[in-house]
Amino acid sequence: MRKWECVLSPDEGEPVGIELAGGRGPFVIVCEHASATLPRSMGDMGLSEEALRSHIAWDPGALAVARLLSQQFDSPLVFQKFSRLVYDCNRPPESSAAMPMKSEIYTVPANENVDGAERLARTRALYRPFHSAVSTLIDERTGAGLATSLITVHSFTPVYFGKPRAVEVGILHDADARFADDILSAAASGNRHDVRRNEPYGPADGVTHSLILHGISRGIPNVMIEVRNDLIADQTGQGVMAGYLSELIAAAIGQQDKNNKTFVNVRSHQN
């Protein structure tokens, strides 16, 4: 059986995209599943054209919405430039879902025999640079006196294992629900969309890795936004959804302490 090896050529560029790095707005916006691009070394990963264009390879529309939010709030955006089929940057290296052998109805041939060396190669090529970029960016903002809240932007498929999903927007959180609570409160005051907490999946499904790594570990507010991808399939839909999310987010930060401090995790030194 063929052994697939991920090697990024220098001409394929950095795996991490950063926009508005110097934006002084209150957020860092992260998009782990921004791209369906495969490193050349991975060929087609044994998948059909259809599969490689589908939601198993990326989150369609998510980058466009994330970018609009980034611009709206003058806040940095960090996104992954390669497909989550090679490495899903919202999963730790220990997770089988980081390089899934199966995704929904598709078997992923290139992930069926990932040995330890290949796991480490992909971790080094895609995962570690991505999360180092996010960490470095938040460090720099903290140094510049800018308080940061973390927003990750995703999309989900309207039909999963043949079953339609009614939820339109998921507001996901792990142990720290502050930001999600405020967004959900804002959503409840209108009824433009079907917005739900921790749907269509939640922390028990292992989807809050980036929130834990960059939000909870630092004590900064954090939320994961999931949009049903049929609503953001084109520019019009993306613009409408980004506008709607901007309203919710703006209302949510209006709820936050007006005297919000840069160093939010203030606690006494323990000895």
Added chain:
Amino acid sequence: MRKWECVLSPDEGEPVGIELAGGRGPFVIVCEHASATLPRSMGDMGLSEEALRSHIAWDPGALAVARLLSQQFDSPLVFQKFSRLVYDCNRPPESSAAMPMKSEIYTVPANENVDGAERLARTRALYRPFHSAVSTLIDERTGAGLATSLITVHSFTPVYFGKPRAVEVGILHDADARFADDILSAAASGNRHDVRRNEPYGPADGVTHSLILHGISRGIPNVMIEVRNDLIADQTGQGVMAGYLSELIAAAIGQQDKNNKTFVNVRSHQN
């Protein structure tokens, strides 16, 4: 007022110590408060000799115990080579306790006017290399097919704000209590020491940063061990305590699934 600036000279070496990097045992052992050494650029930080030798500068005895555990279990040890007064590597850059202005009864003059540039300089010099080293090490172990559980080793002062502490060993955890539960069960079957859960402080005090960053984010078992420092003030005490902790830890890993998998955080891919 003097502005203190942390600059590490090349001859002061790397801020991170790593021992038994290739150890194939089941743990990565982390010691954030291993050293009372100050970078030369920080002078005496405005503190007395007595303060600089005290528990506010480091966790006395913790490195010695951590090293014995590392050797006992053939497991890598990562430790910080500079004092937590400059940067407390068990706190994120956003936390005021990362560079405490006050620690117990002592005011820390060098930390009274830390501006953003200095905060970033210390983050870059001490915090980021330390945690990058831990991340890289666990990545490599995962690539080598070695399952990792995380143990952080600390000590606490027997008298805090004038009040004696009866607890001798604290077994601390955050949201993931698996490893701590098993150690506490083992401790309960003997009565050699006063061992307590989340004492003399716990997750609400912000002391579980490393556990969240490297343990919970990866889905790997993790625990923070706190030993009262009068029990590990000399080699004899350190050896006795390391022996005791080794027994608890060995019993705890005996409790873990015999079919323990390398990729512990196995979950389906969500779309």
